[in-house]
Amino acid sequence: MTTLSRPPAPTLRPSLQGFFQKTGFDPRFTSMLLVLLAVWVGLALMTEGTFLSPRNLYNLSIQTCVTGVMACGMVFLIVARQIDLSVGSLLAFSGMLIAYTQVVLFPPEAGWGWPLSIVAGLAGGLLVGAFQGWWVAYRQVPAFVVTLAGYLMYRGAAFLVADGQTLAPLAPDYQLLGGGLSGAIGPLWSSLLGLLACVFVVWQRVQVRRSRTAYGAEQLALWADGLRVLLQCGAIIGFVWVMNSYTAFNAQQERVGKGIAVPVLILIAVALAMSFVATRTRFGRYVFAMGGNPDAALLSGIPTLRVMLTLFMLMGALAALAAVITTARLNAGANSIGQMAELYVIAAAVIGGTSLAGGVGSIAGSVVGALLIQSLDNGMVLMDVSSAKRQICIGLVLIGAVWFDVVYNRRSSR
Amino acid sequence: MRDNFSGLPRLVEVDRVSKHFGGVMAVDDVSCDLRPGEVVGLLGHNGAGKSTLIKMLSGVYAPDSGEFRVEGKPVAFASPRDARAAGIETIHQTLALADNLDAAANLFLGRELMTRWGTLDTPRMEHEARQIIAKLNPHFTQLHRPVKAMSGGQRQTVAIARALYFNARILIMDEPCAALGPAETRMVIDTIHRLKAQGIGIFLISHDMPDVFEVCDRVTVMKNGRVVGTEAVADVTQDEVLGMIIGGRQPAHRTARSPDLHPVLATGT
Numbered sequence: 001m002t003t004l005s006r007p008p009a010p011t012l013r014p015s016l017q018g019f020f021q022k023t024g025f026d027p028r029f030t031s032m033l034l035v036l037l038a039v040w041v042g043l044a045l046m047t048e049g050t051f052l053s054p055r056n057l058y059n060l061s062i063q064t065c066v067t068g069v070m071a072c073g074m075v076f077l078i079v080a081r082q083i084d085l086s087v088g089s090l091l092a093f094s095g096m097l098i099a100y101t102q103v104v105l106f107p108p109e110a111g112w113g114w115p116l117s118i119v120a121g122l123a124g125g126l127l128v129g130a131f132q133g134w135w136v137a138y139r140q141v142p143a144f145v146v147t148l149a150g151y152l153m154y155r156g157a158a159f160l161v162a163d164g165q166t167l168a169p170l171a172p173d174y175q176l177l178g179g180g181l182s183g184a185i186g187p188l189w190s191s192l193l194g195l196l197a198c199v200f201v202v203w204q205r206v207q208v209r210r211s212r213t214a215y216g217a218e219q220l221a222l223w224a225d226g227l228r229v230l231l232q233c234g235a236i237i238g239f240v241w242v243m244n245s246y247t248a249f250n251a252q253q254e255r256v257g258k259g260i261a262v263p264v265l266i267l268i269a270v271a272l273a274m275s276f277v278a279t280r281t282r283f284g285r286y287v288f289a290m291g292g293n294p295d296a297a298l299l300s301g302i303p304t305l306r307v308m309l310t311l312f313m314l315m316g317a318l319a320a321l322a323a324v325i326t327t328a329r330l331n332a333g334a335n336s337i338g339q340m341a342e343l344y345v346i347a348a349a350v351i352g353g354t355s356l357a358g359g360v361g362s363i364a365g366s367v368v369g370a371l372l373i374q375s376l377d378n379g380m381v382l383m384d385v386s387s388a389k390r391q392i393c394i395g396l397v398l399i400g401a402v403w404f405d406v407v408y409n410r411r412s413s414r
Numbered sequence: 415m416r417d418n419f420s421g422l423p424r425l426v427e428v429d430r431v432s433k434h435f436g437g438v439m440a441v442d443d444v445s446c447d448l449r450p451g452e453v454v455g456l457l458g459h460n461g462a463g464k465s466t467l468i469k470m471l472s473g474v475y476a477p478d479s480g481e482f483r484v485e486g487k488p489v490a491f492a493s494p495r496d497a498r499a500a501g502i503e504t505i506h507q508t509l510a511l512a513d514n515l516d517a518a519a520n521l522f523l524g525r526e527l528m529t530r531w532g533t534l535d536t537p538r539m540e541h542e543a544r545q546i547i548a549k550l551n552p553h554f555t556q557l558h559r560p561v562k563a564m565s566g567g568q569r570q571t572v573a574i575a576r577a578l579y580f581n582a583r584i585l586i587m588d589e590p591c592a593a594l595g596p597a598e599t600r601m602v603i604d605t606i607h608r609l610k611a612q613g614i615g616i617f618l619i620s621h622d623m624p625d626v627f628e629v630c631d632r633v634t635v636m637k638n639g640r641v642v643g644t645e646a647v648a649d650v651t652q653d654e655v656l657g658m659i660i661g662g663r664q665p666a667h668r669t670a671r672s673p674d675l676h677p678v679l680a681t682g683t
Binding site for chain 2: 180211214215216217218279280281282285289291292293295296297298299300302358360367
């Protein structure tokens with residue numbers, strides 16, 4: 001009866017296996033972090049340290065946001081065995097809606113024009129998502145086709161919003177959302193937030209241990225949970241420290257630390273919210289069940305069509321949020337924004353351990369995946385690699401990530 | 415008919431139900447019934463219509479014509495959710511488990527226990543899963559692993575636990591022992607006996623004659639979408655039942671009494 005009761009990754013050496021079992025660390029996520037570290041060290045060596053300078057890491061953190069926010073939605077779609085190839089075009093369309101609302105409908109002086117423009121962008125994203133979801137769920141047109149058509153349509157729609165014009169400038173307050181010149185919260189708030197995050201990490205672990213004891217579930221060794229907390233808090237403190245060490249002149253010509261950029265806060269909020277949805281809500285459970293076994297989901301009475309529709313709407317809203325960050329950072333709306341974003345987003349999700357076979361994926365993984373792919377992009381820019389060669393390289397990384405997924409699944413299901 | 419259930423009210427009545435897919439009559443004017451504490455074997459070749467019948471009973475398909483009654487009341491299921499609400503639990507042949515989720519998540523799939531904040535109450539679901547699975551199979555303790563890492567018997571345990579947890583009155587088991595070894599088959603058979611004793615009515619689909627004769631009180635045999643006949647197990651031999659399945663032949667005790675009775679009309683209970 002216990003012939004199949006093997007640990008999840010039987011190909012690892014026994015000592016490693018034991019380590020993952022004792023610590024409860026996810027082997028896949030851990031190996032991804034190690035790859036990220038290796039890439040960073042490699043890029044730092046090849047750029048003589050420039051890559052790891054606070055200034056570059058600050059920029060990298062902002063560059064990761066657009067891909068990261070959308071990857072959080074893409075994970076859900078891929079987990080449910082769907083895909084959205086239209087996110088880049090949808091980003092451009094929502095971005096144009098936002099810019100149009102701010103520049104044409106309301107003059108930039110109007111203080112409430114920009115919050116309204118965000119509402120308009122999100123509404124546009126949700127509507128387009130509902131349109132795609134309806135075709136996929138209720139008309140059974142494969143998501144690949146619907147969203148490939150969308151890839152074309154929304155790019156065209158983005159052009160039509162302002163007849164191909166670039167709309168600028170946008171409201172100064174709005175630009176903060178893109179992390180521009182003063183779009184960061186400063187060292188004090190960053191440190192406080194970091195502290196709060198550390199407290200939360202500890203508190204959460206204590207809660208987990210308590211509930212394990214309360215229900216008589218297996219308890220991990222104290223040192224294992226301690227190590228986890230230590231690593232998580234270390235990462236938080238390190239991140240805040242680096243962001244605070246990037247200094248720039250303020251209005252009074254004093255050098256002050258930047259702190260965490262506003263778009264990064266948006267990404268963190270989105271990632272936390274989506275992780276919560278994935279692990280703590282019915283909707284998240286259903287998405288994973290549908291990906292693991294669509295028939296079982298149906299036979300269990302899960303409203304699969306409604307879940308599917310909601311998924312595409314969620315993706316649309318996140319693409320619109322990414323459009324907010326993009327346009328705020330550019331200080332303009334142009335119909336060419338978000339080109340190739342779909343590839344970066346899908347690559348981020350897949351590199352982050354989301355299986356294209358469905359049923360497996362994590363938000364944290366996809367954010368790390370986004371960070372990894374943006375690191376490569378950023379590093380190659382520093383090294384003066386041409387954009388053509390960067391495209392080739394990112395494409396190869398995508399194939400490599402999927403190949404890793406195939407090999408990993410074959411080994412662990414044997 | 416010589417059985418111990420004739421006096422009991424009927425738990426389920428299937429009354430002249432038909433279902434076609436395109437031009438194919440998958441289920442053609444089928445009637446059968448089930449009483450509390452009774453196990454009725456649904457027998458027949460692949461394609462005889464058993465699976466379609468139970469899929470209608472479990473709310474996956476809607477019948478084209480005919481009626482289902484549960485405890486005398488007509489029911490119409492728009493989805494599996496409705497069938498479950500009416501107390502009908504189904505253990506599908508495929509088990510209908512999500513491979514990527516663990517035992518507790520599968521057990522409560524579609525009927526999750528929630529906290530008062532409206533979030534999944536994972537600890538409580540794990541606790542409850544542990545309790546019910548321990549009753550079925552005390553050796554099965556590693557509930558945290560995804561279903562794909564479990565053995566056939568463990569998967570079957572999860573599927574049975576899911577059907578039992580919600581106090582089903584009617585259980586449909588589609589080939590529960592098909593992929594199991596002898597020890598695990600024993601576990602399933604024992605479970606069926608225990609459920610019978612609790613007054614649960616069970617429709618059992620199986621191809622294994624010894625199993626059928628061990629646990630079933632009656633058998634309803636189907637062929638090409640129609641009912642060949644319903645017999646008390648005590649009245650017939652295994653060979654006669656095989657004759658019904660393969661040849662659509664009536665058992666000797668019926669042909670002796672009424673030689674030219676049309677097979678389809680011989681469904682009376």
